[in-house]
Amino acid sequence: AREVGMPLKMARAVQVGGPAWHWANFAKVARNFEWEKKVGNSVVVREAVGVVGCITPWNFPLSQITLKIAPAMAAGCTVVLKPSEIAPVNAMILAEIIHDAGVPAGVFNLVNGTGPVVGEVLGTHPQVDMVSFTGSTGAGKRVSELASQSVKRVTLELGGKSASVILDDANFEAAVKGTVSACMLNSGQTCSAHTRMLVPASRYEEVRALAQAAVARFSIGPSLDEASKLGPLVSAAQRDRVLNFIRIGIAEGADVIAGGPDTPATGKGYFVQPTVLGIKASDTLAQEEIFGPVLVVIPYRDEEDAVTIANNTIYGLGGAVWSASDEHAVKVARRIRTGQIDINGGPFNGSAPFGGYKQSGNGRENGIYGFEEFLEFKAMQFKPSAG
Structure with a gap:
């Protein structure tokens, strides 16, 4: 309510209640996920994509942070978060919570700063395997351009009309x-x-x-x-x-x-x-x-x-x-x-995929759909046994 201006009653439910629900839900998704599957003479496994750079906006700051770092960490990734410089305090409090929860050093990393400085580093850094960005369509295009130079995976949640x-x-x-x-x-x-x-x-x-x-x-x-x-x-x-x-x-x-x-x-x-x-x-x-x-x-x-x-x-x-x-x-x-x-007024479903067509971005957030964005496929082929 102080950082963004959403009335307190709504902020409790939407800006804080929603993220708290998503943290618990991503834990549930990870526990129930099928990490390996037999396909013919192959075993297909899912593995963490690696180091994820997360760049988030100010309008739903804790929600957008949660929808990136919670599934990424549950998938086995490490993350570097650059929150909005307009609303950074919630991210600092979350960093304290993650630290107090005993998450090992280096799994979650918070770097404050502006998009043209910190965001551009995350987009170009050779040891960042993926960038997950939420913000304006113009900024999303810039992130894609930077990430393309090292062929990083990019997910974008952008504007709408x-x-x-x-x-x-x-x-x-x-x-x-x-x-x-x-x-x-x-x-x-x-x-x-x-x-x-x-x-x-x-x-x-x-x-x-x-x-x-x-x-x-x-x-x-x-x-x-x-x-x-x-x-x-x-x-x-x-x-x-x-x-x-x-x-x-x-x-x-x-x-x-x-x-x-x-x-x-x-x-x-x-x-x-x-x-x-x-x-x-x-x-x-x-x-x-x-x-x-x-x-x-x-x-x-x-x-x-x-x-x-x-x-x-x-x-x-x-x-x-x-x-x-x-x-x-x-x-x-x-x-x-x-x-x-x-x-006909159907309410928001936190387990359903959220994301857009056209210049509203690519990739999805929420539930298993958002979780799978942070995973790679690996297929291991076995020689069929005789007979």
């Missing part, structure tokens, strides 16, 4: 409320946030009223205030970036459904009003990752048009489909190129 598609037969009140909540989590500083709400053009005015009602429920306030539902952004630079995007949207003719660029009267902190803008699919805000509490509403003509709009992005990380039936929602969801899709 996830679409929440509300079909004409959906429960609109539940769908709009759920989409607004999925967008505003962590003040919108979430790579998989549902930041595009696609709605039937014929029902735009209905959606407009429902969105206003949903946004009104978000009380803005300091992160340490138990009553706050929307905290400040992480920095002045991030606040200014988000406000600039809002102004761009308005300049391009956006319908201001809620919020806007005016600073809320909440005292100290980098606050931005929860904002909803009605835009066209061709507008800037339909493509750019804003990383703030900004939801855009895009009307569509029919389901074919909705799928086209949903896929018209360089990203493919998250998303949602809302319908009167799961079957109808799944039919549309299968056509959307993205790594995770919530069907």
Whole structure:
């Protein structure tokens, strides 16, 4: 709550409760994993990839650290972590916990610093076998470029512009409320946030009223205030970036459904009003990752048009489909190129694979899927016995 600005109640559950669950789950995954398998005259074994360089962001700092170092260590790797210089304290506390738990020296290593300094060293160092990176798509491209020089394994969890598609037969009140909540989590500083709400053009005015009602429920306030539902952004630079995007949207003719660029009267902190803008699919805000509490509403003509709009992005990380039936929602969801899709408000599953298509990255995190990213295959062939 102090480092990132997520309200305390949510921070307990999401920023700390989630990582604690993942540490226990990766231990369980490792215990139950099939490390060797007979395949014909071969024995296929799984082995640790080696030394892993982990570079993590500030928005869900302890979660992103956990989703890398916990499975890597459980797989038998050693790790070098470079946490975000914007939110490094949680990593230092975690290092103390790991030390107190008796983990041997050299298994977990913490190096604080900036991406251009420490991150570039991890990407190029000849004794680093793999780099696991979470952050912006631009920085991810740089990591891939550096790692390619020594052909390291690279996993990337990058940006997103996830679409929440509300079909004409959906429960609109539940769908709009759920989409607004999925967008505003962590003040919108979430790579998989549902930041595009696609709605039937014929029902735009209905959606407009429902969105206003949903946004009104978000009380803005300091992160340490138990009553706050929307905290400040992480920095002045991030606040200014988000406000600039809002102004761009308005300049391009956006319908201001809620919020806007005016600073809320909440005292100290980098606050931005929860904002909803009605835009066209061709507008800037339909493509750019804003990383703030900004939801855009895009009307569509029919389901074919909705799928086209949903896929018209360089990203493919998250998303949602809302319908009167799961079957109808799944039919549309299968056509959307993205790594995770919530069907009618389905909750996050920490054991399911998390990661993206296209420029949202490669590789997966969570559960056995994230665990296997840190393993190599080795096949040992045996001469068949006579007869």
